[in-house]
Amino acid sequence: MNNFQGKTVVITGAGSGIGRALALQFGEAGARLALNDWNEATLRETIALVEQRGGIAWGHSFDVSQKEAVYRFAEDVAARFGQVDVVINNAGITLEQCMIERTGYPDFEKVIGINMWGVIYGSKAFLPYLKARPQAVLANVSSIFGVIGYPNQGPYVTAKFAVRGFTETLRIELAKSPVAVVCIHPGGIRTNIARNIQSDHPKRVEKFAQVFEKMAITSAEAAAAQILNGIRKKKKRIVIGPDARKIDWMARLFPSAYERWIFRKYDVEKFSI
């Protein structure tokens, strides 16, 4: 799809980071936006920013891990815009750094509920509408942590590998349909994802956010631009940032030995809560 003019584009998690940057760039490209975030205030801010730039945006705040809410949203979007051309399942969270052994089930369930089930619901709920179009795109946001294992991020990595498996399978199943299915693997992107961690320990979150922000070398705007570009060029896989591209190659060339290089000096226990 190389022209977004007049297309209906759905983006979840559009109140911040990559989702907001995507909304602004699709808006500037002439798309009509159906946006979601569970944070009503930041969702409204994104809608106002799109409108200030002359774009068209509407949104609804709900939690993407709630299946009925996602299906209701899909019906509302179709009723309001009459068509759905692009869906980007982007909403996601992360947790404080913690080893799998020490991570409780509620944290696992929360991350998998949003980062994995949110993507599955968002894909299946919108699929009938996408298939009704002559050309459509379903893009799911995984991570470079959907390519390699990463210590102290067990629930996140588990969910992002699941998103990759789900999306690649769906792509094969839909090969003869008008729907192009894209899996997105960002590396470190400078967003609020670390600061948005829900925790009873704000000082720990602040410390982690500072470390994360030093490592995150790609801006949300550059990430969004690569996603629009990748969709225009019909890419099946969009790997974002030099860090992610390097890790992706390393993992494919050395599927088990990469661990030795990346985590040679990493003290897993020291960085776990």
Ligand SMILES: NC(=O)c1ccc[n+]([C@@H]2O[C@H](COP(=O)([O-])OP(=O)(O)OC[C@H]3O[C@@H](n4cnc5c(N)ncnc54)[C@H](O)[C@@H]3O)[C@@H](O)[C@H]2O)c1
């Ligand atoms: N920032 C990175 O380095 C990075 C790297 C790889 C992948 N990603 C992925 O990119 C996506 C966007 O992350 P970001 O970095 O822009 O983070 P962000 O925190 O800046 O934005 C995420 C948005 O999703 C919303 N959200 C979270 N849970 C939700 C839910 N249950 N329902 C609805 N909205 C919800 C948040 O309110 C927030 O506005 C996520 O899936 C994330 O895992 C980010």
